[in-house]
Amino acid sequence: SDSGKLVEVLMISSSSGPGLLFPKGGWENDETVREAAAREAVEEAGVRGILMDLLGEYEFKSKSHQDEFCPEGVCKAAMYALYVKEELESWPEQETRCRTWLTIPQALEKCRHAWMKCALEEGFCKWYHDKGHQLLQ
Template sequence: MFFGKTARTGRQKQEYSEDGARYVAGCVPVDKHGKRILLVSSSKNEGEWVLPKGGWENDESEEEAAARETWEEAGAVGKITAHLGEYDHKLNKRTGVPDSIFIFFELEVQRLEDKWPEMKKRERRWFSFEEARAIASKKVMRKAIEQCSLAYE
């Protein structure tokens, strides 16, 4: 799979559910040998660590979107090895409709590139499974981390 040198921007190609929830695809990037997970610094909230993720666009599969976002945000390239689930995010209490639906996959990292699209916006850092689960800033991300293969070792 080829990824561009720049990150995709805009929401004109975004996928949405019938209820209007935005689909977000992402990865839990793992190093199985080192038993660690790669997180990136949040671009919106300083000091927060997140899984690489972003909008699923209509010209790609969920897996392609997740792998692309992991490349753009973390410079990580690898092989998707598992579907980790779908998670509603920010449920509207009045309608019961989520703002977003996060779809996560496990990506076995094969290499980290020295240059990647968001390298000037984000820091990337390896964490142990326990550290990643504790530090991930969103509940949906912690749930995905708890489903990855490192949780069962």
């Protein structure tokens, strides 16, 4: 039984204000969404691991992506579970980001964006309950 196992999630500090975030970012034309997710984890959080399942897709508003084609700045994020196997001593954004391991309740409390809380509660927690706990042995 895994009932005694403590599940923690990794969050990073925001470069633009209070609260914590999950690593995220855009993807390049020459990479898949999965490759982009793994790359952003290295760039923003300095971690590598096994990319697991898609947890869901979540819409959010982005001030930096408002333009004539998308005046509301609505973006869609594909959220994945990453089983962290390695924490790098140095990584591209370490000057502006701190990483923090948190329990689920702690993460929900510190999370900056409502859509990320939703991804954690509805995406990760459901996935972990259904099959993640068997995969992360």
